[in-house]
Amino acid sequence: MRTVRGSGDCMYVRHNCTEEFLGDLRGVSQATVSRIVRDPVPVLRSVLAEFVPDPKQAIRMVKDRVCLVDGTITPCWSYAEHRELWSRKHGTTGFCVQLVGLLDGTPVWVSDPLPGSTHDKKAF
Known part of the structure; x- marks a missing residue:
């Protein structure tokens, strides 16, 4: 093997x-x-873990700076008993995360995963 x-x-x-x-x-x-x-x-x-900012630290990092905020879905197995993972927008099951980054591509913060059915507006 x-x-x-x-x-x-x-x-x-x-x-x-x-x-x-x-x-x-x-x-x-x-x-x-x-x-x-x-x-x-x-x-x-x-x-x-010590290098991952919490939300308050992330807010301080982006203060007075232009940043990008977006959500994405991380696909996962389709579990019939977990309909909350279904994202109608993406047509798949997964977990939704929110991302904050600087314009140069530097990641600042990634949220904890939420069910795939969570809309970005609600997640943010």
């Missing part, structure tokens, strides 16, 4: 590759990739 460890872990986090794509790339199942990447994600989250 070929491993996904090493570069696969980094690709999952750094490039936001899907587990299915990494499995196809490495010749393993999506379930195998899922088991492998679940270990480093909490570690990375805890290490990087």
Whole structure:
């Protein structure tokens, strides 16, 4: 069996590759990739937490600056029992997040995920 460890872990986090794509790339199942990447994600989250601003810090960072605010949907599996994930606008299931960035592309803040049915106006 070929491993996904090493570069696969980094690709999952750094490039936001899907587990299915990494499995196809490495010749393993999506379930195998899922088991492998679940270990480093909490570690990375805890290490990087001090660099993630809370909403009040983000507001201070963009004060008197032009910034971009937008929402996006992160697609996920279609769960029949979770209709709140369905986004009529995008025609898929997923989680909605709000993003704040500077004009040079520097990300400032990303919201916690909301159900995909949440409209950007309400989420903001």
